[in-house]
Amino acid sequence: MLKGKKILLGITGGIAAYKSAYIIRLLVKNNCEVKVVVTPAVKDFISHLTLSTLSKNPVYHRFFDPGSGDWDSHVELAEWADLMLIAPLTANTMAKMVTGIADNILLTTYLSAKCPIIIAPAMDLNMYKHPATTENLAKLEARGHHIIPVVEGELASGICGEGRMAEPEDIVLFLHQVIKSKT
Numbered sequence: 001m002l003k004g005k006k007i008l009l010g011i012t013g014g015i016a017a018y019k020s021a022y023i024i025r026l027l028v029k030n031n032c033e034v035k036v037v038v039t040p041a042v043k044d045f046i047s048h049l050t051l052s053t054l055s056k057n058p059v060y061h062r063f064f065d066p067g068s069g070d071w072d073s074h075v076e077l078a079e080w081a082d083l084m085l086i087a088p089l090t091a092n093t094m095a096k097m098v099t100g101i102a103d104n105i106l107l108t109t110y111l112s113a114k115c116p117i118i119i120a121p122a123m124d125l126n127m128y129k130h131p132a133t134t135e136n137l138a139k140l141e142a143r144g145h146h147i148i149p150v151v152e153g154e155l156a157s158g159i160c161g162e163g164r165m166a167e168p169e170d171i172v173l174f175l176h177q178v179i180k181s182k183t
């Protein structure tokens, strides 16, 4: 079902970003073409080198190269994708998506995308339970985005509860189901 699909993986700066490497591997194993777009915060959590090596494509991480002036077209990137998955999705980027803030290349690509959008939120229990997060998730769902539910477990803070990103295998299964529902 995923074979030959062009998947644009958006990664944001949460602790679960390390799992994105495994998501890429699973997608590549499923014969998907994968391109990765990240927020500036991601470099503190996982290296661009890891992401580009696994995806076999350069990582889109800034609007332009200040040395050469070359710039990456977020519009072309969005048009390339059959599907955009944002995993993990931080509370910060979620709020920016809701309001249409466009201050990094992940967000401008998101705003340009016409393909199905699938999001996998991940955050600490109290952040996840905050009314701002609940309201933002409801708004994205109302927009037609597919939400991969968080799971319960041990969180980065040491607290146990809801907020963990779903496991990579379950995320890929979710993508299968979304694509199946569209064909």
Ligand SMILES: Cc1cc2nc3c(=O)[nH]c(=O)nc-3n(C[C@H](O)[C@H](O)[C@H](O)COP(=O)(O)O)c2cc1C
Pocket (backbone or CB within 6 Å): 011, 012, 013, 014, 015, 016, 039, 040, 041, 042, 089, 090, 091, 092, 093, 094, 122, 123, 124, 127, 156
């Ligand atoms: C160790 C650490 C782990 C973090 N994990 C999360 C997280 O899981 N979810 C989240 O929403 N924010 C998390 N944050 C906060 C984000 O990194 C912060 O809000 C950042 O501005 C997100 O930027 P971005 O949304 O542009 O990627 C974490 C911060 C630190 C220092």
